[in-house]
Each structure stands twice: as structure tokens, then as C-alpha cells.
Amino acid sequence: MRPTFVKVCGLRSPEDAEKLERLDVSAAGLIFVPGRRRQVTPEQGASIVAHLPRGVLKTGVFVNPTREELLSVLDQVPLDLIQLHGEESPQFCGWLKEKVKAHVVKVFHMGTRPPASPEDYAPCIDAVLLDSTSGQKRGGTGKVFPWEWIPREKEYWGRWKLPVWVAGGLSPDNVGSLLNGYAPDGVDVSGGVETEGRKDRKKISQFVERVRQYDRQDD
Secondary structure, three states, X not given: OOOXXXXXXXXXXXXXXXXXXXXOOOEEEEEOOOOOOOEOOHHHHHHHHHOOOOOOEEEEEEOOOOHHHHHHHXXXXXXXXXXXXXXXXXXXXXXXXXXXXXXXXXXXXXXXXXXXXXXXHHHHOOEEEEEOEEOOEEOOOOOOOOHHHHHHHHHHHHOOOOOEEEOOOOOOOXXXXXXXXXXXXXXXXXXXXXXXXXXOHHHHHHHHHHHXXXXXXXX
16 A cells, blocks of 8 residues: 655745655645745745755645746746646646646545536546635635545546545644545645644644554554
8 A cells, every 4th residue: 555645735935845854745835826825936936845855746836827827937946746726627737747747736626516527637637636615715725625525536536546635624633534534545734734824843743643653554
């Protein structure tokens, strides 16, 4: 069994990146979405990824970017994963997968209608991220969606052997229950490992340890 993929999202400074040192984190996320509280500029992003521990995948988070906007960020920030949170079409995902060497993660917001037929996305993406929604807000809601929907999603996307990750309101306190009950392939956390709006190394460490405890029990 593969270890659970662990992504810490919303890094805003080189100091945040350094807080991941000696922790078993798979990926770190930078938000390139105007108006978001955790937004960073490409210049800031380049500085942050330069301080990430070796082996941590660099993830850029976007909502409905134009091709030009996305390529402009990629010119300045070397990203391993592109995470798309908006209504990006399968055609856009396909262009991105062909044009850029980064892997494509498509977010699907539980309880809302996807912008296109899900099977049209399958050949164009490398992972599925299930997230919550609140009104018009996509991601970063701090809310948990009904986890009982996860088995259906895993079965569906499993037809294309796509990993299914979960975000939305996760924290050190509830990630163990999520994993033991529904076994997603990955977990994505942001606000749940913050104190007063800043990344908290102790909480990140607790979150990662809860995940790895789950992984060890299946060895």
C-alpha cells in the first residue's frame, strides 16, 4: 500500500517552507489566486519554493487562470503540480498536461455540478481532489463535506486509476477519523494547521504523525 499523500497548502513565506523540514510531507501548496488571504505573488512564490525541503513537491493553486497567467507564473516558479480549483474545462486540462511537464490536479467541489462530464477529465488529469464549498467560495472554506460521499468517488475515479485526495476542514483532530473510515489516497490541509492565521509547525507535525500512524497500521 502506498503511503498517504500529504499536502500542506497556503504557504506564504520562506519561514513557512522551513517549517516542513524533517517532516514527512509530500507536497506544499502556494496560492496564486487574486483576493485570497493566502495569495502569494510569483516573486514571493519563487522565494518560498527555494526554501522547501528536498523532495517536497511544489504545487501551484489556481482558479480559472488564463493560459497566459499560468505560463507567466511557471516562468518564475518551478512547479511540480498544478491544482485547478475553478471551472477549468477538460480541454484546458488537456492543453496544460501537454504543454507543461507538471502534473495536473483537478478539484471537484462536493455538492456542486462539475463544469463538464467527469469522464471527460479523466485522460487529462493526474489526481482528483475533493473539496468543500461555501456559497461562491471554492476551497479554503474550513468546512468538512459529507465524507460518506468518498467511497462513491473512489470507485468512480478508480476506473481510470486516478488517486482521490480530500480537503476541506481537515486538522490533526479529525484526519485520523477520515483515514480510518474512508481511506482516501491523499489529504490536503491548510487552516487546520494554523494558529492565528500562520502556519504552526507543531500542528503540522501532529497532522503528519496522525497520517503516518494510519499508514503504519496497514504495513
